[in-house]
Amino acid sequence: xxxxGKTATWLLRRLNPETAHELAIHSIAHGLAGRGKPDHSAxxxxxLGLSFPNPIGLAAGFDKNARAVRGLARLGFGFVETGTVTPxxxxxxxxxxxxxxxxxxxxxxxxxxxxxxxxxxxxxxTPLFRPDGNGTVKAxxxxxxxxxxxxxxxxxxxxxxxxxxxxxxxxxDYITINLSSPNTPGLRDLQATDMLARLLDxxxxxxxxxxxxxxxxxxxxxxxxxxxxLQTALDGGADGLILTNTTLARxxxxxxxxxxxxxxxxxxxxxxxxxxxxxxxxxxxxxxxxLVSSGGIETGKDILERLKMGADLVQVYTAFIYxxxxxxxxxxxxxxxxxxxxxxxxxxxxxx
Numbered sequence: 001x002x003x004x005g006k007t008a009t010w011l012l013r014r015l016n017p018e019t020a021h022e023l024a025i026h027s028i029a030h031g032l033a034g035r036g037k038p039d040h041s042a043x044x045x046x047x048l049g050l051s052f053p054n055p056i057g058l059a060a061g062f063d064k065n066a067r068a069v070r071g072l073a074r075l076g077f078g079f080v081e082t083g084t085v086t087p088x089x090x091x092x093x094x095x096x097x098x099x100x101x102x103x104x105x106x107x108x109x110x111x112x113x114x115x116x117x118x119x120x121x122x123x124x125x126t127p128l129f130r131p132d133g134n135g136t137v138k139a140x141x142x143x144x145x146x147x148x149x150x151x152x153x154x155x156x157x158x159x160x161x162x163x164x165x166x167x168x169x170x171x172x173d174y175i176t177i178n179l180s181s182p183n184t185p186g187l188r189d190l191q192a193t194d195m196l197a198r199l200l201d202x203x204x205x206x207x208x209x210x211x212x213x214x215x216x217x218x219x220x221x222x223x224x225x226x227x228x229x230l231q232t233a234l235d236g237g238a239d240g241l242i243l244t245n246t247t248l249a250r251x252x253x254x255x256x257x258x259x260x261x262x263x264x265x266x267x268x269x270x271x272x273x274x275x276x277x278x279x280x281x282x283x284x285x286x287x288x289x290x291l292v293s294s295g296g297i298e299t300g301k302d303i304l305e306r307l308k309m310g311a312d313l314v315q316v317y318t319a320f321i322y323x324x325x326x327x328x329x330x331x332x333x334x335x336x337x338x339x340x341x342x343x344x345x346x347x348x349x350x351x352x
Contacts, residue, residue, distance in 0.1 A: 300334025
């Protein structure tokens with residue numbers, strides 16, 4: 001069995017980023033990327049009414065078309081978020097549109113919601129479910145999130161998002177509405193409280209029986225914008241927030257020649273802002289909404305810090321791109337070490 005370890009990850013990094021990504025998806029989908037060890041019971045946690053074997057999820061954007069869910073779960077993620085999926089197929093933005101900033105341990109992408117469309121997406125998810133005496137049983141292995149977006153042209157958010165929820169609610173353990181990608185014109189305008197309220201009302205009216213609903217926010221909002229958004233999400237029946245998506249900002253610390261490329265920046269340079277936004281929202285949240293922290297998470301210490309700040313779960317993306325599946329083993333070992341140093345016996349105890 002091929003193990004995408006350090007050597008294979010090194011080789012993938014020498015390829016064009018999208019070619020490497022496609023090879024990684026193929027390998028993981030076909031079970032060629034290995035399998036993680038069972039998680040230590042101390043890492044188990046609960047959120048959104050779900051049980052997670054560990055708090056480390058894969059952010060949306062890696063498995064856009066739900067082709068490798070089972071393989072990703074086997075690598076050791078505590079949960080997997082697929083998508084972003086759009087109503088109709090679309091190719092996304094012209095290439096090149098994905099750039100590694102290796103020295104900065106960062107990525108810039110302007111993919112533009114390249115998507116197979118909701119019909120094919122649901123077909124790809126169907127094999128994850130098998131008949132059972134009481135209905136169906138999901139074989140993904142860990143909680144599955146589905147991230148929803150709108151097409152670049154011909155979009156009607158108040159129609160499209162409820163329709164997408166309807167198509168995916170029987171597959172998902174939770175659903176995320178993506179209002180914060182910087183690569184779809186006008187999308188971030190949907191974070192405005194009046195529009196968000198209308199959108200959540202449309203979803204709730206159409207699908208009161210939906211799974212937990214999360215809203216993914218940008219890191220580039222003004223600090224005082226997060227409080228009203230939090231209240232609007234609460235009033236509209238949302239269950240959580242993902243903090244945050246990629247950023248349009250370009251920190252002065254960036255050194256890579258690709259730093260001026262257009263698109264969303266992820267990875268280590270986003271960490272400071274991601275922590276700040278989490279603290280802003282957590283201070284106002286008082287545990288009412290589930291908070292998922294994403295952005296620049298690279299160590300077990302980072303994870304425990306975010307959990308102590310009020311996050312219920314975390315998501316990684318760029319660290320996984322650079323290190324491959326081995327990053328999960330390292331992060332869990334470091335997290336357990338940091339928990340021991342802090343006298344924390346179980347992550348579940350943090351939520352009490």
